[in-house]
Amino acid sequence: MEFLADYAGFLLKLVSVALVIGFLLAAVAGSKKKSQPGSLSVTKLNEGYDDMKAELDKQLLDKKTLKNLAKEKKKQEKQDKKLHKKSAKEEEPSKKRLYVLDFDGDIKASAVSTMREEITAVLSVAKPEDEVVVRLESGGGVVHGYGLAASQLQRIxxxxxxxxxxxxxxxxxxxxMMACVADKIIAAPFAILGSIxxxxxxxxxxxxxxxSLIDVELHTAGRYKRTLTMLGxxxxxxxxxxxxDLExxxxxxxxxxxxxRPQLDIENIATGxxxxxSEALDNKLVDVxxxxxxxxxxxxxxxxxVQVTYKQPKGMAERLGLSFFSALEQKAVSWVGKLTQSRGY
Incomplete structure (x- = not known):
């Protein structure tokens, strides 16, 4: 029993040392993470759609029909090549592009850090005849976070x-608040919108x-430096x-x-x-x-x-398999934020 007790104590010390080293490495990596560039990936969604269609044709159609389709495809490709050569001489306008960005918002609007990079990249090449589509999902959060996110969309x-x-x-x-910046808002039939x-x-x-006879002293300089507190x-x-302040x-x-969206009856809509x-369409919150x-x-x-995605560089914590602690921290921040959120949209 004495041996087991000593062994358990040794293991506890070993785990403690490992955790301390892990946290130190994560802290050092976190300080270096900002200087490392992220990566931008572009996915051509047309090609994925064509590949799926071709695979279904292959599985569902008979050989004769497939053969005819292949002939028609080759014929069309030849015609496209001829048109391409001709248009190259005549300088035909390039094909319109539609850039797709995704925003999945949490209470802090954390996704704005990647969206700002994606928008910067798109604006460097986009033309007036192109279009940017943002697939947006968010139930709201802190004012400053979503204010910045809406401002990023205003850049477009x-x-x-x-x-x-x-x-x-x-x-x-x-x-x-982000969605209303758009020229056009499209919503699924059962999507939830509003809460202004x-x-x-x-x-x-x-x-x-x-x-419990515990005193809490709070000292401020400025009459309204702290209006409500958790402890005092x-x-x-x-x-x-x-x-x-809320009003x-x-x-x-x-x-x-x-x-x-000046077409909105804001006083009747901004009730929370x-x-x-479909109801949002009737109230002019969406267009389609x-x-x-x-x-x-x-x-x-x-x-x-094309779908444009910016990926943040992985920190040392993730490379060492310490992402669990990062996830735990984010969960704790989210929980505390829900309890103590102030002036949140």
């Missing part, structure tokens, strides 16, 4: 490139601490100031949406309520009821559809 509008936002599941609160409002909640454990005693004046943020939200796709898949497929015949 300012460059005079048509912008379309497709919502298959949800674009609510901060998510809708502001919410904040702050747990307070002052009474519990008071019963909150005042009516602090609550009123906090509520006023001011809500007014800012309404003005922004109104500027982007949500609508499904359709899935993003249907919209993209409708462009495959005459448009080059």
């Amino acid at each position: 509008r300012e460059a005079k490139i048509p912008l379309t936002v497709c919502v298959d599941k949800v674009a609510a609160s901060g998510g809708y 409002g502001v919410v904040a909640q702050v747990p307070n454990v002052h009474r519990l601490l008071d019963k 005693k909150n005042t009516d004046e602090g609550r009123e100031k906090f509520k006023q 001011d943020t809500h007014d800012l939200f309404k003005r922004f949406v109104s500027a982007q 309520d949500t609508w499904y796709g 009821v359709m899935t993003s898949d249907a919209y993209l497929v409708s462009h495959y015949a005459d448009t080059e559809v």
Whole structure:
């Protein structure tokens, strides 16, 4: 038993040392991560669609029909080559491109870090006749995060490139603030849109601490530096100031949406309520009821559809298999954020 106890103690020390080394390596890697460039990948969605169609034809059609299709395809390819040679001499305009970006938003709008790089890349080559489609999914989050995300989309509008936002599941609160920047909003029939409002909640454990004879001192310079706290005693004046801040943020939200979609009856819409796709169309929150898949497929015949994805460089923690701790940290931040979020869209 003494041997087992010593062995258990040795293992505990070994694990502790390994964890400390792991955290130190992760910290060093995190400081170097920003200087490492990410990678940009471009996927031609037309080709994937054509490959799937060809595979289905192969599995479902008889040999004779397949042979006829192959002949027609070769004939069409020859005609395309002739037209291409002729157009090369006549300088025919290049084919329109449709750039597809994906934004999957969390409470902090973390995906804006990759979306900003994707937008920068697209704007470096996009032409006025092209189009950018953002497949957006978000239930909202912090004001500054989604404010930045919406500003990134405004860069596309300012460059005079048509912008379309497709919502298959949800674009609510901060998510809708992003969506409303688009020239055209497309939503699936049961997608959730709206929630033009502001919410904040702050747990307070002052009474519990008071019963335990625990004092909390909070010192500030500035009358409204801290209006509500988690640990100290909150005042009516602090609550009123906090509520006023929420109202001011809500007014800012309404003005922004109104500027982007003046056709909205903002006072009736900006109640924090949500609508499904078909209802959102009736309330002018969206322009078309359709899935993003249907919209993209409708462009495959005459448009080059490409998906642009920017990947952040992997940190040392991920390379060493310590991504578990990173995921745990993100989960904890998300949980605390839901408990203590202030002025969130």
